[in-house]
Amino acid sequence: MLLPLPPEVIELLFAPLKDRAEVVLPSSRDRAGQHAVLAEADIVVGDFTGELPMDAEAVAAAPRLVFLQQPQVGVDTCDLDALTAAGAAVANTAGANTRSVAEWAVGAAFALCRKFAWTDRRMREGGWPQLDVRGRELHAQRVGIVGYGAIGAESARLFQALGCRVSYWSRTPKDGAVGTYLELDELLAGSDVLVVAIALVPETTGLIGPEQLALLPKDALLVNVARGGIVPDDAVLAALDSGRLAGAALDVFEQEPLPSEHPLRSHEQVLLSPHAAGASAQAQLNVIGQVMANITAVLDGKPVEHVVNGLPPLIHRKTHA
Template structure:
């Protein structure tokens, strides 16, 4: 009898959820977990793992050392779109396909970007704080020059599933939408612009890029200075693409009138970070993609891909150029 596939699921995904996902596999698979959310426990658990469901928070990173500790490893499933917590090059060198959950939260994140833009344009959070504090800042809101969103030129940096969906939603509201990506999309309804031109013509700049060595620090102080006066920044991508200190400086200079940030250089955001005290910033705890619908989508993607690997079918969304047909070692 063939030994069961050993599926190692890393935190923070709930263990009971994972067990239920793979119950239909019966004796074909065995689900395991690290004994603790610690590096040593990860390396120990990897020794017997055939498949790993990675840690989307990055706390237990599947880096090169972790790959070396997993001689049986045949497949890694990232339960997220971003792959910055797994070393895709090290996995490719080891002959291990790695897949992400591309598109699972595209609508949810795109809606957050639009909602956050509404909040910035109309100063919703600022007004809410004033009323809750006992004030009635009606004329103060007027003085802050609230904007109707359809009058804003929207630039989207990154045009994957999230960027494309955000472009569609902003266009439906009447916004003039442009985008930049490394490979222009001839089929895109939005207008393509080179990156610096995009910044110079964007009243609302939406970041929807993956974090890679090429995109880290891509939009720093010099590029933020290209934005029109009183522009707004919405970041649903990753911290580090536009450094937090560059955002603070742009806010203090007035180049940015506001920012809606779901991601940061360091997460959680340090308690004494100046962004916490800036009233022109809408802060979110990396939760743009956590709608109920997105979570159902994610569970389905992880279940279907890992099940395909166990049953000898091709997996989807391989991100490191490997053959999507997973082979046991």
């Protein structure tokens, strides 16, 4: 068990399984503690913070591992090739936080259009910037969505319901999608609000770099609910400083936690969030429900949901979670 929840919370969550599985926590939240607990584990619940990745070194430290449950949608902290080669099935919690993240994307777009954070700062400083806000109405913005998985699709639906003209790009066009499919460069050139909601894989790393951001209309707005590596932080800063971007709402960063001295923290046109777009109470309940359902299914020898590497989790020994 790697996720950083208090022991009493984990004990409560896994109480229904106490007669069927031994729940073990790392003695320390570092590589030594991780590897020690992995040595005897058949089932692992991963760490959603990314501090304890299931990389090749961790997989090698887990000779008994047959099932890894990530308590999140992203599996970019897992070495899927190493896990598959070791015969370990990997599942995520796809869909659990879809609405939460999509609502954050829409809320962030509202905040950027109406300059909520900037206005709040000026008011707290004693100002009265009534004539300086010059906000935009969201419904009048052209919204481009990069990625059309569950989060991209739900974001598109919500933006369209508000009256926005929605377009999207994904690696494959989707039947029945909300909005118009456009090639990436065309999408960028016609997006007043760009929402990034695509998974981080080798093919999407650096997908929206300086050249792509330069295609956006002047004073465009960026909302990133995907991963920091898709839109490099330095490229975002450069686009903000050049005026190509009028604002950015960032829930994700290349390095997390974002270093305290990072220039994004002090940039006036940036709305910051600590990778918490999917952390609504409802979403967390959904995640916990999916984690528990999958672990129970593994113990029962039944199929599990949202396996991302195509392997069945087979338990032949006494199980330690």
